[in-house]
Amino acid sequence: MKSYLVIVIILLSSVLSLVACSSDDDIDDIFIGKTWFMSGGKLNGTDFTKEQVSSLYANKDTYWIVFSKGTFSGKLSTNTSFNGTWEADGKHRTMKMNVTNSVNCEESVLDANMFRVIKNVSRYSGDANILEIFSDDNSYINMGSIR
Numbered sequence: 271m272k273s274y275l276v277i278v279i280i281l282l283s284s285v286l287s288l289v290a291c292s293s294d295d296d297i298d299d300i301f302i303g304k305t306w307f308m309s310g311g312k313l314n315g316t317d318f319t320k321e322q323v324s325s326l327y328a329n330k331d332t333y334w335i336v337f338s339k340g341t342f343s344g345k346l347s348t349n350t351s352f353n354g355t356w357e358a359d360g361k362h363r364t365m366k367m368n369v370t371n372s373v374n375c376e377e378s379v380l381d382a383n384m385f386r387v388i389k390n391v392s393r394y395s396g397d398a399n400i401l402e403i404f405s406d407d408n409s410y411i412n413m414g415s416i417r
Contacts, residue, residue, distance in 0.1 A: 294360040297358050297360045302339065306335045308326050309327075309413060309417075311387070313384075322380050332346065340357070341353065342354060342367065346381040347380075350374065352371060352373045352385070354367060358394060365392065366391065367391045383409070384411055387404075392406050399414065399415055399416075
């Protein structure tokens with residue numbers, strides 16, 4: 271009986287050691303099914319000012335992105351909407367966004383800088399509650415799923 275128990279323990283241990291946990295992000299869980307509200311970040315290595323952050327919260331219908339399977343839509347300030355296609359790699363945490371409509375950000379320097387991050391996004395960090403998208407020029411946008 272004792273040797274039978276030892277064999278069972280060894281077999282269970284062997285099976286458990288062969289099962290590996292994945293370190294890949296669940297892309298659908300992170301991106302899809304919620305509105306991501308922009309809440310701050312850095313532009314060219316400089317943190318958003320207090321005034322810039324306040325402007326992100328001034329109107330509930332501004333500064334957001336919604337991701338669907340392969341597509342996204344978003345809004346910066348009141349007159350600046352955008353949409354396009356996107357893809358992300360959960361293993362390497364890389365991301366690309368391709369804006370497919372023309373966008374005019376001439377009225378707002380903040381919008382222009384944030385739009386540059388969106389167009390040039392190269393990677394992401396986060397989970398289903400907090401998301402950061404990064405471009406390669408020391409700029410990123412923080413987002414939360416609750417405003």
